[in-house]
Amino acid sequence: MFRKFFGNVIDWIYPPSCVHCGKAGALICEDCLSKLPAVGEHYCSKCGKPLKPRHFCRHCSSAAFRFNASRAPYLYDGPVSAMIKSLKYKGSLGLVPILSKLLSDFWEEIKWNVDVIIPVPLSYKRKAERGFNQSEMIAVNFAKRIGIPCVPKALMKQRDTLQQVGLNAEERKENLYGAFAAEPKLIKGKRILLLDDVMTTGSTFAECSSVLLDNGAASVYCLSVATTPIDHRKHKMLDAQ
Ligand SMILES: [Zn+2]
């Protein structure tokens, strides 16, 4: 209630403008909202990366992610990356319900059988610096919309890691190794939906899934608002800058 009132006062003093095109009136304007870059109908059925019509991407044909599947409605591009960056780095919390609504619309298409939603955690230090965990805020709002409980405490990030940007797949794996810890009694036998803002190489989802499965989770599905495309020339998954 207080936050809502406070938010309204802030809007009145500083009217919001579109985080992508700058048009005054709302954090994301109707025009940009109608032009979000969709992943489209062809995607890897394991990791959800956009593909030409083909079943698995090259990564998923040769290596095994331990999660059951990962999906994202949008590409990390245009208004979608503008919204995610504005939320993360400028604290535009008004985007949380907008992004959660986009996810809950997409959920109608996938509707995996899951028992709980767990956001990808930030380390204590990073969360304190930013003041919030964007993935947790999206997860809490999304969970209410689809009526599945959100259990942020089930997964913790117990140490800081390097920014993943610029690291290759092997380095990312090493960087994340041992960084996460799960609370076994909150996940035992549970089918889990792991939620993050952006999926890049999938190394964060992979590491979190391993920790959840090793601590007794029955299955893990991954959902992000956006996914970066695969660079087919270098066969590298692109970074979310
Ligand atoms: Zn706009």
Ligand SMILES: [Zn+2]
């Ligand atoms: Zn794949």
